[in-house]
Amino acid sequence: MTIANDALVLDAAAQDLLFREARTANTFTDEPVTDEQLQAIYDLVKYAPTAFNQQALRVVLVRSAEARERLVAQMADGNKAKTSSAPLVAILAADNEFHEELPNQLPHFPQAKEMFFSERPVREGSAAFNGALQVGYFIIGVRAAGLAAGPMTGYNAAGINKEFFADGEHSVLAVVNIGKPGEDAWFPRSPRLSYDEVVSTV
Amino acid sequence: MTIANDALVLDAAAQDLLFREARTANTFTDEPVTDEQLQAIYDLVKYAPTAFNQQALRVVLVRSAEARERLVAQMADGNKAKTSSAPLVAILAADNEFHEELPNQLPHFPQAKEMFFSERPVREGSAAFNGALQVGYFIIGVRAAGLAAGPMTGYNAAGINKEFFADGEHSVLAVVNIGKPGEDAWFPRSPRLSYDEVVSTV
Numbered sequence: 418m419t420i421a422n423d424a425l426v427l428d429a430a431a432q433d434l435l436f437r438e439a440r441t442a443n444t445f446t447d448e449p450v451t452d453e454q455l456q457a458i459y460d461l462v463k464y465a466p467t468a469f470n471q472q473a474l475r476v477v478l479v480r481s482a483e484a485r486e487r488l489v490a491q492m493a494d495g496n497k498a499k500t501s502s503a504p505l506v507a508i509l510a511a512d513n514e515f516h517e518e519l520p521n522q523l524p525h526f527p528q529a530k531e532m533f534f535s536e537r538p539v540r541e542g543s544a545a546f547n548g549a550l551q552v553g554y555f556i557i558g559v560r561a562a563g564l565a566a567g568p569m570t571g572y573n574a575a576g577i578n579k580e581f582f583a584d585g586e587h588s589v590l591a592v593v594n595i596g597k598p599g600e601d602a603w604f605p606r607s608p609r610l611s612y613d614e615v616v617s618t619v
Numbered sequence: 620m621t622i623a624n625d626a627l628v629l630d631a632a633a634q635d636l637l638f639r640e641a642r643t644a645n646t647f648t649d650e651p652v653t654d655e656q657l658q659a660i661y662d663l664v665k666y667a668p669t670a671f672n673q674q675a676l677r678v679v680l681v682r683s684a685e686a687r688e689r690l691v692a693q694m695a696d697g698n699k700a701k702t703s704s705a706p707l708v709a710i711l712a713a714d715n716e717f718h719e720e721l722p723n724q725l726p727h728f729p730q731a732k733e734m735f736f737s738e739r740p741v742r743e744g745s746a747a748f749n750g751a752l753q754v755g756y757f758i759i760g761v762r763a764a765g766l767a768a769g770p771m772t773g774y775n776a777a778g779i780n781k782e783f784f785a786d787g788e789h790s791v792l793a794v795v796n797i798g799k800p801g802e803d804a805w806f807p808r809s810p811r812l813s814y815d816e817v818v819s820t821v
Contacts, residue, residue, distance in 0.1 A: 424659035426765035431633035435759075436666045456814050457626035463811040464638045466758065468772050470809040476818045484821040518816075523809055546751050546772070546792070553755025556668065557637075563628035570670050570748070581821065590748070607672045608724055609665040612658050616678045619686040619783065 435560050440603045442565035443499055445596035450505035452478075454562050462558035467551065469529050470522045473515040473544035474551035474590075477508040477581055487580050492592070493571035503567065503594035508577065509555060510587040511548035513541050541588065548590050559595055565602065567594035637762050642805045644767035645701055647798035652707035654680075656764050664760035669753065671731050672724045675717040675746035676753035676792075679710040679783055689782050694794070695773035705769065705796035710779065711757060712789040713750035715743050743790065750792050761797055767804065769796035 425432065433439075455478065467473070479485050485506065492500045500506055516534035520527035534540050552568070559566040569592045577589040627634065635641075657680065669675070681687050687708065694702045702708055718736035722729035736742050754770070761768040771794045779791040 424653075424656045425663065425763050427633055427636060427663075427763035428630070431629055432663055432763070434629060436663050439666070441668045451626075452820075454626045455818060459814050459818060461627065461629075461634055461638050463817075464641070464808075465755070466643045466768075466770060468770075470811075472812050472817070474817065478818060478820045480820050518812065521810060522812070525806055525809070543772075546747070549748050549751030550755040550758075553667070553752040554759070556752075557756070557759055561627050561629035561634070566668075568668060568670075570745075604727055606666075607726060609672075610674050610720065610724070612661050614720075615665075615674070615676065616657060616661060616680060618654075618680045618682050 439560045442567045442598040442602040444599035444602045445503050446599045448597045450595050458558040458562050462554040465554040467547040471515050471547055473511045473548045475510050475512045479506040491573045491576040496569045496571050504596035507593045509552050509591045510589045511544035513544050514586045552591050565598045641762045644769045644800040644804040646801035646804045647705050648801045650799045652797050660760040660764050664756040667756040669749040673717050675713045675750045677712050677714045681708045693775045693778040698771045698773050706798035709795045711754050711793045712791045713746035715746050716788045754793050767800045
């Protein structure tokens, strides 16, 4: 438990749950993660902002043994064991054709679809950045459900895109193990950069 | 106020503060945003995860009138007025030379610096993705301090990089207005994609 900082409005228990005591888990218990938990996580974090309200993030829950096997085959060696054993694994990807939905998502500015996103490379760049924001929100949301997240970027991205997004319109952003932390779930916490190393004033 | 979802551990007030009632503000009051608030925000969100604990995000607080003017000149027309009037504007950027700090930040695996990040294009891609995660965490942190964030990506990125990061080693990720929401601070909330539109199961 830490001392609450007076400059924050968020209560200390929530600070601990989401940031101070939450950790990237490398092992998990057998307790299942339910679709109801995923729906609650999504229905919370969907409100966090993206540019033009574009919401490019897509989530694939890997629940079948067959799909799990296909995913593990694409993971870096150091990530295979935890990807095999986590109660739930989610593939987080950017939908590079997000602009098709955009007029519905941005009713006060439906022209944005054609004005800004008619070119695929522009869409891919925007989906990569905004999708990554949403990966960050998703990780916080997993923690809000009292679960540990184990985000990974060590994998064959082209292989995952081919195996799980046959339409050629999605780019994997992260693979996230989700569950209750198991035995020896984490390393000692590594150092963080200090405020003065990160923040400057002009 | 909304009904707490039983599948979440995070208390309902925190859910509202960070996600459900928080909005992207387009106008702000005159109330200043202090360095103490920024330090509290950073000291909370610094714990959220990045790959290899790389922490590529850098934050420049634009406090002088001269710097504010230089920044406004690089913003898209639709963003100039709010960038001029927000109590505080922060430039969020990725440090593409983050690997220099990496052995200190990842003491159990100091070889990562040379094994994975000796090539600049690889570093730039990793810093862009992980820096974007940290932009997402930062926005949540601003809200945790009871402030509204107004993140923007409409600007001349090359111009901002040149004006504010003369070393050529940083890439702007977002510019964020920060303060208490003012009059008519937001549009009606735009629709969000439903769970079934975003989440699938294999």
